Amino acid sequence: MALVRAARRPSCLLFPVAWGLALLLLLHPLPADAHARLVRSSPANQALVATPPERIELWFSELLEDGFNSVEVVRAGDLVAQDRTNLAQGAPTVDRNDRTHVVVPIQRLASGSYAVQWRVLSRDGHSAAGRFTFQIRTPQ
Numbered sequence: 001m002a003l004v005r006a007a008r009r010p011s012c013l014l015f016p017v018a019w020g021l022a023l024l025l026l027l028h029p030l031p032a033d034a035h036a037r038l039v040r041s042s043p044a045n046q047a048l049v050a051t052p053p054e055r056i057e058l059w060f061s062e063l064l065e066d067g068f069n070s071v072e073v074v075r076a077g078d079l080v081a082q083d084r085t086n087l088a089q090g091a092p093t094v095d096r097n098d099r100t101h102v103v104v105p106i107q108r109l110a111s112g113s114y115a116v117q118w119r120v121l122s123r124d125g126h127s128a129a130g131r132f133t134f135q136i137r138t139p140q
Contacts, residue, residue: 035128036062036120039100045132052109052136056088058102062122066094069120071104076113076133087114099123111138 042057043049056071071092078084087107095101102120112135119129 035126036060036064036100036122037128038118038130038132041116041132043134045134047134049134049136050139052138053106055103055105056092056116058092058118058120059098060100060102060120060122060128062124062126063099064094064102065121065123067091068127069094069102070118071102072117073104073106073109074115074117076115079115092118109136111136 037060039059039061041059043053056073058071069092071088073087074084075087087109089105089107092102092104095103102118113133114136115131115133117129117131119127121127
């Protein structure tokens, strides 16, 4: 019975191959499966404000496409109603100087609780949606 020895690869090739693979992994961006997350808003989530805002401003973690975003502002009590009134005036616009920033003007709001529902499309093609609330309590 003859023993066959497996050919050994020279160990001198292992080091350059390992470095090459490591460099490839570092330089080649891995696909990110991230969606735009709401970073902050004005008014802030669950804020209690004394002065009604003139607009809703949203900042996200990703660059956004313009023209594919929606922001709806409704009375919190009407959130589940099918015939609710959107208090946003016009379509939201992405700030040209900060593509993570979306602005939408709103109607004059009375005292009360409001919900803001948003859906945005980031430049990587992923859409994301969310909701937050705030309250207005004007001094009497």
